[in-house]
Amino acid sequence: MNPSYPGYRALMLVLFGRSGQPPAWRSQAACAGQDTEEFFDPQHAEEVMAVCLGCPVLAECRADQLAWESSGQASRRYYAAGTVAGLSGPDRKRLHYPRKDVA
Template identity: 50%
Template sequence: MKTTDDAEHFGYRVLMKALFGGEPPTWRNRAACADADPDMFHTAGRTAAAKAMCASCPVLAECRDNQLSWEANGPARFRDNAFGVVGGLSGAERRRIHYPAKNVKDVA
């Protein structure tokens, strides 16, 4: 009989296969958030705590690069609807990277 943890682990593995095409990246096991509550990264009132955890992460660069690449190379809805804190950046911060504001002088 599967326990809740088994079911959640199975769901996580299915998600990783869908997102990464296989196993999660090896750096993920070294991430500061590896054992953290995932809700911290998707709850508006916990953004500061999530960013603080990311700031101390030994694989911050890999995480950020992976997420930005995944959003940039996937369907536009990945970029348009970016949410939560990933790689130390909020969804709004990541959207600004994908869609930088144009300088009025550059338009002319």
């Protein structure tokens, strides 16, 4: 996204909190610089999973994504699709809303 876009600062604050800056670990991510559209294309799911599973900051990425999704800033539709931190949308949804056994 272009920093000159009028809503850029607001979006960065929503995504990254008070600092408005991405965490430092993001520059070390295996996906840094890749086309993010691939992460939302089911046809590329296996390739994307391979990138994630070989990432040196997978744990940080997963913790950050799950925390953001559960913070209430993300609506359900944002984590319903796409691969993030080696987890598909349905994988993340199951973590947030585990099935309850009916007795």
